[in-house]
Amino acid sequence: METLNDEGQWIVMMGFLVAIGMFMLAIVVSQAPLVGQTTAESVMEFPKNEIQDLRGKLVSMGSTLPEISLETPDSDQETLQNRFREDMALLSMSRNNAIANYSVDPLYNGKYWYDSGTYGDVFYKYHQIDIHYNNGVTEYSESLLLPQWDPEG
Amino acid sequence: MVMNDEGQLYTIEGITAGVIMLVTAFTIFNSGLVYTPGDAHISDMQIQQLGYDALQMMDTPADSSPLYESPLAKMIQGNHGDQFKIEFNDYLKKHTGTTEIVDSLEFNATVFNRDGDTPHSYQFSNSTMYETSQLTREPAISVTRYVWITGRPFASGYDTGNQLVLLEVLIWRR
Structure with missing residues (x-):
């Protein structure tokens, strides 16, 4: 140094x-x-578009689909609903690696919402639609209230 | 005031040693991070959103009453893959007019539907496959859309009646 x-x-x-x-x-x-x-x-x-797609389908079809009723059963509506639900579940599982499902009008006190008129005002009866989506990373659940669509007004 | 100039080299030595230790620690803790170029994911994300938006526009019915067929549903049910090709290509090419985008996106569309517990599929439509696309291309992005149709799709042997089919489109840049 x-x-x-x-x-x-x-x-x-x-x-x-x-x-x-x-x-x-x-x-x-x-x-x-x-x-x-x-x-x-x-x-x-994040499966934003897939969830929006499923949700949009249910909102556009859902109000005509429900009418699942114990008092006035409509087997056509039930068949249609089961068809859509199974299409959605199987195709989501096989192509999008996601569990997707929905249900309309849960049973309450042995009656569907539709029959018991739980959701209703002077204008409409409402259907409750529960949407579930899970692709392992994102989990999404939503409850929608849709007014019953009435073609006769 | 007279500054004390002694021991400056030792100071520099000390600082250098400190920096070397910092760099070593930084390298060790960063080595767990796998680096891939960010650019690829950004353009993938843009292509994915473009595809989803194009399908959504085509799947929007003219009439908003429930269970009204969209243009896309009519194409699938009538097996008009040629119409789909023209319209989808048109949406992929849309730009603002102030910029000219590179028109090099290609696609391949497949329809999946359910038969019992088994998914079936058939090839629905594809873009003009240029020769360069066969040699080299960037990885494809998958976009999907559920389409509600009133009857069975074109291919025979499937269930009839109302159903949801899944349209899957692979998009890539050649």
């Missing part, structure tokens, strides 16, 4: 400080594509 040239050590140290500063900035910049990746990935991972 004795023979070492001691001149210009301040300049060397400032050089080091600037280098360290640039290194830190480079780390910050290198995180930017990583943020982009995780955002895009999580957007793709």
